[in-house]
Amino acid sequence: MITISNLTKSFGTFDAVKSVDIEVPQGAFLVLVGPSGCGKSTMLRMLAGLETPTAGTISFAGNTVSDGDRGWTIEPAERNTGLVFQSYALWPHMTVSGNVEWPLKVGKMPAAERKTRVAEVLKLLGIEKLAARYPNEISGGQQQRVAIARMIAPRPGILLFDEPLSNLDAKLRVEMRTELLRVHRATGATSIYVTHDQVEAMTMASHVAVLKDGEVEQFGTPQDLVAEPRTAFVATFVGTPPANLIPVAPQGVATTFDGNVLPINLNLSGPAQAMYRPETLGVSAEPTPKSLALEFAEASPVAGRIMITGTKGDMRLTAVVDSAPKFTPGDTVHFTVPETPDALFAPNGERMP
Ligand SMILES: Nc1ncnc2c1ncn2[C@@H]1O[C@H](COP(=O)(O)OP(=O)(O)OP(=O)(O)O)[C@@H](O)[C@H]1O
Known part of the structure; x- marks a missing residue:
């Protein structure tokens, strides 16, 4: 279990992370997502x-590893975590096996x-044939596998990933997602994964924390967030x-x-934002x-259905039918609105009861 309490990080007067409280169960795959x-x-x-941290604490399995209130943190090498970045940062003068062996030597x-x-x-990473090669003799996807192998070699209890797939092409990203989840399960570690790609977040996560301006807007399972978004930001x-x-x-x-009057009674007492899932619009x-009349923007096939998007001013509607x-572009497309929205949010973005 990772316990993050009141975690805050300020750079000068700017708070990059504000009073974050999260509990991550052992073995979870937590994705941190946000703009x-x-x-x-x-x-x-x-x-x-x-x-x-500037304030607050982080503890791993009940042991405090960072304490912002006291101004101390346990060194990276001493805290049983492994970290992989977007840039693989392999040592170019060492072979693949040399790179993976290095942290074990240390x-x-x-x-x-x-x-x-x-x-x-x-x-485990399927790169045994590359053992004797140097980093400049293997592809980007293979380099990322080596970086992951190097991270897990010392058996850290916590795996940390910072946008590890963003340098890979679309097809390889999808393959590597599956691969990473397999590695996560094989190691039994708790993983925390940073991405701004919501598809990656929703497909990989056991838990998701949606961040906005340094605060957690919502923390839960991907299913919870889609079913019950707590704010308009999470919904979109x-x-x-x-x-x-x-x-x-x-x-x-x-x-x-x-701005268009429709004969639908939402029993509102003032302005609000109504949420409609794409599959509820016609x-x-x-x-x-x-x-509502919007300008047709695009249509694309999704899993045997059709996704239609229209725009009007700042508004963008998507229906899946x-x-x-x-x-064709420039046409007017009429989106039919059902009687009952999936949720209502106040103008400040808070969910209305
Ligand atoms: N060392 C620093 N000094 C001052 N400000 C910083 C520092 N590091 C980060 N920040 C600021 O803190 C905020 C959060 O940065 P952070 O890198 O955590 O965002 P992020 O969500 O990872 O963004 P991205 O998806 O673009 O990588 C940003 O406004 C950034 O400019």
Whole structure:
């Protein structure tokens, strides 16, 4: 179990991470996700012991490893964590097996044991044939495997990943996701993984923490976040594709949806944001009494269905439907809105009861 309590990191007067409280169960795969600059890497660096928190504590299995209130942190090498970055940072003058063996040498493991362990992890990552090559003689994907092998060789109890797949092409990323999860399970370690790719987050995670401006907007399983987003930000950040938000306001017994009056009564007392999942919206070429006209933007096939996106000003709606008329860019597409939204959020983004 990793316990993060009131964790804060300030750079001068700027708080990059603010009062974060999270408990990560043993063996979990926690993904930290959020837009650029929200504090993901800073969180991971504190977990790795590369930064001392300004306030709050981190403990691993009940032992405090960083204490911002006292201003100390246990050194990276002493805290049973392994870290892999986006850039693989392999030692160019060492072979693949030399790279993987290095942390074991530093850890003073006897030579015979090192040899067995290196062979074991190279096999686990499927790179045993590359053992004698140098980093410049293998591909980017293979280099990333070597970096992961090097990280897990000393058997750390906690694996930390900072956007490890972002340098790889799309196909390799998908393959490596599966591979990483296999390694995670094989080691039995608790993993914490930073990404700004929500698809990666939702497919890999046992737990997700959505960060915004240094704070945790929501922490839970991927299913929890999609089913019950606590804020409008989370609603538009998770799910494939993410949920739609439409600005709404009461108009007698009707409601204005982004300025258009529709005969739907949402019983509102003031302005709000209505959330509709893409599969609840319909599309048609002709208007209906409960539809909104947007400009067609794109259509793409998803798992045997069709995803249609339209835009109007700042609003972007996505519907996932079984079939749709053929639209071309510039056409008007009418999105039909169901009577009941999937959720309502106040203008400040908080979920309404
Ligand atoms: N050493 C530093 N000094 C001052 N500000 C910093 C420092 N490190 C990070 N920051 C700031 O803290 C905020 C959080 O940075 P961080 O790198 O944790 O974000 P991130 O979510 O990982 O972003 P990205 O997805 O772009 O990597 C940013 O606004 C960044 O500019």
